[in-house]
Amino acid sequence: xxxxxxxxxxxxxxxxxxxxxxxxxxxxxxxxxxxxxxxxxxxxxxxxxxxxxxxxxxxxxxxxxxxxxxxxxxxxxxxxxxxxxxxxxxxxxxxxxxxxxxxxxxxxxxxxxxxxxxxxxxxxxxxxxxxxxxxxxxxxxxxxxxxxxxxxxxxxxxxxxxxxxxxxxxxxxxxxxxxxxxxxxxxxxxxxxxxxxxxxxxxxxxxxxxxxxxxxxxxxxxxxxxxxxxxxxxxxxxxxxxxxxxxxxxxxxxxxxxxxxxxxxxxxxxxxxxxxxxxxxxxxxxxxxxxxxxxxxxxxxxxxxxxxxxxxxxxxxxxxxxxxxxxxxxxxxxxxxxxxxxxxxxxxxxxxxxxxxxxxxxxxxxxxxxx
Numbered sequence: 001x002x003x004x005x006x007x008x009x010x011x012x013x014x015x016x017x018x019x020x021x022x023x024x025x026x027x028x029x030x031x032x033x034x035x036x037x038x039x040x041x042x043x044x045x046x047x048x049x050x051x052x053x054x055x056x057x058x059x060x061x062x063x064x065x066x067x068x069x070x071x072x073x074x075x076x077x078x079x080x081x082x083x084x085x086x087x088x089x090x091x092x093x094x095x096x097x098x099x100x101x102x103x104x105x106x107x108x109x110x111x112x113x114x115x116x117x118x119x120x121x122x123x124x125x126x127x128x129x130x131x132x133x134x135x136x137x138x139x140x141x142x143x144x145x146x147x148x149x150x151x152x153x154x155x156x157x158x159x160x161x162x163x164x165x166x167x168x169x170x171x172x173x174x175x176x177x178x179x180x181x182x183x184x185x186x187x188x189x190x191x192x193x194x195x196x197x198x199x200x201x202x203x204x205x206x207x208x209x210x211x212x213x214x215x216x217x218x219x220x221x222x223x224x225x226x227x228x229x230x231x232x233x234x235x236x237x238x239x240x241x242x243x244x245x246x247x248x249x250x251x252x253x254x255x256x257x258x259x260x261x262x263x264x265x266x267x268x269x270x271x272x273x274x275x276x277x278x279x280x281x282x283x284x285x286x287x288x289x290x291x292x293x294x295x296x297x298x299x300x301x302x303x304x305x306x307x308x309x310x311x312x313x314x315x316x317x318x319x320x321x322x323x324x325x326x327x328x329x330x331x332x333x334x335x336x337x338x339x340x341x342x343x344x345x346x347x348x349x350x351x352x353x354x355x356x357x358x359x360x361x362x363x364x365x366x367x368x369x370x371x
Contacts, residue, residue: 321346
């Protein structure tokens with residue numbers, strides 16, 4: 001922080017930056033970097049030779065905000081220099097910021113690192129939108145809880161940027177490290193295709209483990225005592241025979257649960273229920289400690305904001321989470337499943353109902369932020 005502030009004020013003293021006072025006046029000001037008004041700058045991206053940018057289209061970036069905190073533009077340059085970073089590998093969405101960063105290095109008399117702007121991971125949807133936690137599960141916890149093997153997930157991620165010459169898609173980490181060359185990475189936006197991941201995970205389960213090994217995986221995944229005890233505690237008041245245990249708690253052991261749109265909607269309009277599920281998902285995303293009580297409080301707030309009884313909100317949630325109208329207590333079940341799996345099931349239920357349009361989502365998001 002101190003180094004960033006000193007750097008910004010040094011540029012200010014040298015006339016390479018300027019004060020930007022707030023419109024209301026006062027003593028507070030931000031510090032902006034002066035960028036050239038004419039000409040072009042070459043962008044030395046190691047994956048995209050020949051890139052240039054017109055200075056006229058580059059704004060003067062804020063380096064130090066009026067509260068004294070540095071922006072990313074200044075902080076990343078100062079930090080990388082102090083840590084003697086030689087290569088910066090980051091997403092291609094940062095290419096437009098490269099002129100600002102290169103100008104900062106030049107103004108400070110520092111040698112810039114090599115830049116590699118790699119393509120972004122994309123959803124397997126019509127728009128091939130950027131992979132984000134709002135649209136797809138991005139947490140390692142989700143894939144572990146869904147039953148994916150670490151080696152399969154790592155292999156799959158490697159496949160997104162590298163292909164073996166002989167075409168074999170299953171390879172070890174050591175093979176990947178030995179043969180991978182960042183300089184020949186494909187610039188086509190890789191798609192995170194979960195079905196392809198499942199196919200690859202299935203190969204690992206069949207080819208790398210015998211029956212005894214599979215039993216070991218299952219015990220470590222969900223069938224150990226510490227995993228089964230909390231589930232058994234929820235199921236015990238509701239079963240009459242041991243044979244009823246499996247059907248009652250099967251949703252704890254599933255990646256996806258069956259969803260019937262007409263049952264999900266019930267007496268309400270599918271679009272209205274889809275919107276409620278979206279608001280519930282956003283509220284649960286903000287829950288830090290994913291306990292029964294915290295879940296109950298978050299969903300009660302959503303129901304109150306919609307002027308609904310909590311039961312009317314939780315009815316479709318119960319079906320979204322368990323896939324059934326009869327199962328274990330909802331909030332405790334969500335807590336055991338965890339935030340990532342819970343929100344993914346809500347998302348799938350919302351999609352089964354037809355989803356929420358982008359325009360409507362924006363309106364809901366504004367209202368949600370103003371709560």
